[in-house]
Amino acid sequence: MHPTFEIPITLEPGQGREPGQALYRQLREAIAAGRLVRDTKLPATRDAKPLFGVSRNTLAAVYERLISEGYAVGRHGSGTYVAWTAPAPAPERRPRDEARDDARLNPFWLSEPVAAAMNFWRDPQDAADRAVIDMRPGLVDLGLFPFDVFRSVAGKQLRKMERGTAASRSPQGNRGNFRLREAITAHVSLARAVACSPDDVLVTSGAQQAFDLIARVLVTPGRTVVAVEDPGYPPMRVPFAAAGAQVVPVPVDGEGLVVDALPRSASVICLCPSHQYPLGVTMSKARREQLIRFARANGATIVEDDYDGEFRWGDTPVDALRTLDHSDVVIYVGTFSKCMFPSLRLGYLIAPAWASKALVAAKNCMDWHCPVPMQTTVAEFIAQGHLRRHVRKMRAAYHKRQRLLLDSLRQDFAGVLHPIESQYGMHLSATVDDSVDVDAIAAAMQRGGVNVHTLSRYFLGAPTHRGLVFGYGSVGLAQIRKMLSVMAAASPRRQRLA
């Protein structure tokens, strides 16, 4: 049998003249770090050659040294054993001084609201080992994504890099790969009637980085007021707060953000006009015009988060806020997390010309650019029409899921849940009557294996709506039916039903 050893030890030719030295170091570090635990038998010196490529004498000398330093011990007639117990848990030399250590840190990142917002997606209850029906919004069905096509496109792009035709020297452009920006331009033109040129596009690591980037260039610490929809998407608020802005919640009604409630001092206004997150209302035409007037009159900038604008099945498309006419005051944020998959970490923003230089400088400072293999693959995936096909397929799938959900809420939960209708996307919200204890319903559903959000976690200020958010991005029709029956069991008697 070929002898084996649990710790990978590699002796490089460059260390050729003193292989024992390298072997000694690696063994010592493995022992010191606790990867080789106390009482582990070290390999016999007769296996020195096949295991480590060193002579028997060399290995014996290494053991001598480890023994002399107390890391190992020789047991007569039996061999050499690890004699060291790595300090547990953290192998730090000095006792931890918590107050002193915390003082090294910017306290912002240790604050409770920040931790809560950034843990938005990580509930203790959605441990991977529990078979839950996961109704959190924002998840997508990886099983429906054409990975075979994606893989073949990715392979071709890597082959291009190999051949050098992806020109390592060519200006990658810190806005992002030019072909991807071209593809995004075509995509938003077709899907969202947003007209722009590739030079207006900046590729980001998902929408989250777009928010962070925008926050860093638009916020002057201690001076800037940022208005956000309430309810809204909590992780979006953190970059603005981190940049030193005052983040102010603004209410939402059936027509979208209540523009009359905007503070005059707001110089950045963040919202989802197409499909409010999480309520689902679409901003009315009158409100849109009012908002643009407000922004122009006050020198404010609008950040339009269009996270699922591709998935609309109504007959009359609703334009994005960032049409050609509003390109001076709107920064549009799009993402491939919903229409492709989230772990791609690709998104983009479309910005007015005046913000361009600052945005590129900030993106450079943050990480230069997104990974080229991902960018070129997505560019080609879009250019070949695969994204369009996938969006069409998913739009139909989401439409079916929403219809099942809506029909059931109307028939079986009338008087308890009041769905907020929309013609978009991957989630649906429903409010409840005052008499209904929505937290108890959610908790009971949780016990029944269904992970569902209440609206309360989306508020920054005092909640104005109570209800549930049903994300159907990663659940099929059968799972939705199962969820509905769990919810029926968890809900109060439906008095208004016959």
Place this chain on the structure above:
Amino acid sequence: MHPTFEIPITLEPGQGREPGQALYRQLREAIAAGRLVRDTKLPATRDAKPLFGVSRNTLAAVYERLISEGYAVGRHGSGTYVAWTAPAPAPERRPRDEARDDARLNPFWLSEPVAAAMNFWRDPQDAADRAVIDMRPGLVDLGLFPFDVFRSVAGKQLRKMERGTAASRSPQGNRGNFRLREAITAHVSLARAVACSPDDVLVTSGAQQAFDLIARVLVTPGRTVVAVEDPGYPPMRVPFAAAGAQVVPVPVDGEGLVVDALPRSASVICLCPSHQYPLGVTMSKARREQLIRFARANGATIVEDDYDGEFRWGDTPVDALRTLDHSDVVIYVGTFSKCMFPSLRLGYLIAPAWASKALVAAKNCMDWHCPVPMQTTVAEFIAQGHLRRHVRKMRAAYHKRQRLLLDSLRQDFAGVLHPIESQYGMHLSATVDDSVDVDAIAAAMQRGGVNVHTLSRYFLGAPTHRGLVFGYGSVGLAQIRKMLSVMAAASPRRQRLA
């Protein structure tokens, strides 16, 4: 012939009941954005079906509407033509008010030093259309990277995502993919004798994001003093300045950072102890101990940038500063940009336990995590031993290139250039005598087709060294010889030569 049309128009089934409406919008946007320019002939209505899948009447109605709105014009007996000229250059409705627009922005990103630092890699002269020998440090030879292996590993990882075995639900962990963190732990243990556990590792979008992340958690605006080596890597200074730190240059001598010159108020100290960037000196043992003492006595944190630590060919490896004994005060930053390739955008940091919570919160805020397909591919690439093999190959290649360069500098440029020897990496620096006009040499080399940096651009304070930096990451032996002959022609007569 199948009729074609230059602008991609897609009619989705979801828009089925009113296909004319979607077609109208897309044509209007294409015209408004200038993608269909004035006097372009629009397709004949008889091609309505094959081109757009709509009836002839529908297309005629669309044209009517475009004509009524002034976007198109009908020419009798000839067809329909675009009648709109898109406003040039930026299609913005309002005249640009530069002062007002700049006032929207955080002025930091518009400042000249920031622009200069972030344009560090982008010289006007290295336009892609000029055949230059590019001696900038930090470039790598894509031609030597095993893309075939990488592609096959990537394909297998994408297949796993497709099969769902990459568990969309499993905690990706916002420190980065667990298998990648495990692989990094093994990599730094073998290559750098750094002992840590996967929980100490956080995966970043290259070293640049690691600096940004560290800056955001360690800097409290207006209070924190950050010491940086001078000369040093300019783009590393920007995130610290952006976070609101005072960035202070500290000189470097033959033993590395001059610890005696550190201001007492420095609470963050950034340096490259293994291979100073760009000088190339290795920090002495005495200085290392002095630095650790300083940090512990003053509550300061050391940021160790180990950008090319894998590429050392000396017999006795020099430990990283972040050994087990110093894990309480050192944050280690590593990158795959040098040992794999830069456009991967993957790096990592290894942090003390006390910084962990803040770092994870900040990484979440910045972009949640790096792309999963890239992370799992690199994890597997390392686990299968490909990185180790590639590093071994490149180490030998770099060693040869450095030897050629060193030998020639010593023989043919004695008395003009004084190379700073090192046993590391992908670049070599050389100082010049006071009498030599190094800028003139660099400019003459530029004219001869060689892109080479002078040391001056690496300084934040007053330059203490004058000379040239020779990066040989992306140039072979033949190109180095060519560069040397161009440099010989550009250099003053070498008086000391016989």
